[in-house]
Amino acid sequence: MVHGPTAGSPVTPMASAAPKDLPSVDRLLRDHAVTHLMARHGHAFVAAEARRLLEEWRQLALSGALPPQRLHELPSELERRCAGRLAPRMRRVINLTGTVLHTNLGRALLADEALQQVLACMGSPNNLEFDLARGERGDRDSLVEDLLREITGAEAATVVNNNAAAVLLSLAALAGGKEAVLSRGELVEIGGAFRMPDVMSAAGARLVEVGTTNRTHARDYQAAIGPDTALLMKVHTSNYAIQGFTASVSEAELAPIAHAAGLPLLTDLGSGSLVDLSQWGLPAEPLPQRMLADGCDVVTFSGDKLLGGPQAGLIVGRKDLVQKIRKFPMKRALRMSKLPMAALEATLRLYLQPDRLTTDLPTLRLLTRPVEQIEAQGERLIEKVTAAVAPRFAVRAAAMRGQIGSGSLPVETLPSAGLVLTPVLPGKRGVGRALDELVTALRGLPLPVIARVQADELWLDLRCLDEGREEPEFIAQLPQLREALA
Secondary structure, X not given: OOOOOOOOOOOOOOOOXXXXXXXXXXXXXXXXXXHHXXXXXXXXXXXXXXXXXXXXXXXXXXXXXXXXXXXXXHHHHHHHHHHHHHOOOOOOOEEOOOEOOOHHHOOOOOOHHXXXXXXXXXXXXXXXXXXXXXXXXXXXXXXHXXXXXXXXXXXXXXXXXXXXXXXXXXXXXXXXXXXXXXXHHHOOEEOOOEEHHHHHHHOOXXXXXXXXXXXXXXHXXXXXXXXXXXXXXXXXXXXXXXXXOOEOOOHHHHHHHHHHOOOOEEEEEEOOOOOOHHHHOOOOOOOHHHHHHOOOOEEEEEOOOOOOOOOOEEXXXXXXXXXHHHHOOHHXXXXXXXXXXXXXXXXXXXXXXHHHHHHHXXXXXXXXXXXXXXXXXXXXXXXXXXXXXXXOEXXXXXEEEEEOXXXXXXXXXXXXXXXXXXXXXXXXXXXXXXXXXXXXXXXXXXXXXXXXXXXXEEEEEOOOOOOOOHHHHHHHHHHHHHHXXX
């Protein structure tokens, strides 16, 4: 018979190791299970981690919360801590959200050509600001200006580190200390509290609002032009849409008004597509080429959205105005570094071969991926995913609607397909907790998986799951997902 404590008798707490039971730093570092860490990482790093670890465990011992049997785990815990400390914070993830250009997941994927260019130019000296033909100092803009001029038809071009910087710099150079006229319906705010009125103020320009939230007319701009007006401006509301009783003035209508008053027209496109997406059955986005043809004098747009390149702000337009922007003192603070410049040049070169864009440019390849191909991928995965999450979750294939993302065409959706995981519970209670556990387990995989929760289910949209590399990686992790949910 096994005897336990009588009712009401105190239970003796598990003994805790004492601080004196912990080894010194030197003794721990001499342990044969630790010496290999110093060969790999160096004495200083491992010793610093050992001190931190021992101090934490000393505090546990003082509070009576350090089981003696844990002492033999010190070497393995030190190795785990060293690995964790050196692990990168920025990591690859698998994007199963259904949003192709996901701002929180890095937006556009770089093409292989861009990656190769970055590696080639980052590992050795390069001609970032050196003119190889003349053998003297050069201008980094020259690396991409001719490409941008050829693709967009602009007279000149310059680049900065993102589109917010492109707008800020253009306003500061062209409207600093003067007025900029903009429709009230285009006073946008995008992610990170980037507000057009605040940008105007930071650039030293005085905002003159015209029209109303939903309706602005040509006469509103004409009435606002005065002796202090520096330019007229258009901002494409790419991250939201106003529908119903609306009116706006296009660039083609606004350009003659600006030019009649001797003023430039500045347009911020944001998304920055360089090709007509409608040729692949996608919703059309305004093109810089079209804006310039319609009479815009300066056009700004992003490099890491529909263009499919690195983060960048591109400024194209009239030569005299672009030159003024390029020479403005703020330009140096906003200039692109060598890494994104190398990637941007390689990406722009892809546009010289338009017939290959849906093959060579990852953004267009994902956006134009046939739904039938995505559905077939779901059929391949459903049995394996079911084995990993059953019996706690049921799995079914489903049609889905995704998004382009990053403020591009917010009302439009993309047909897609994927897998839907539903908690198997006797009632509604516990659904939220079950889904939280599932999304946490997916994020905790060696290659984190990011999905979306919708209508008390987890949706794995497969549009962005690359068949060649990511699909095998995803499958290889499913046993670990099963263990995490066990």
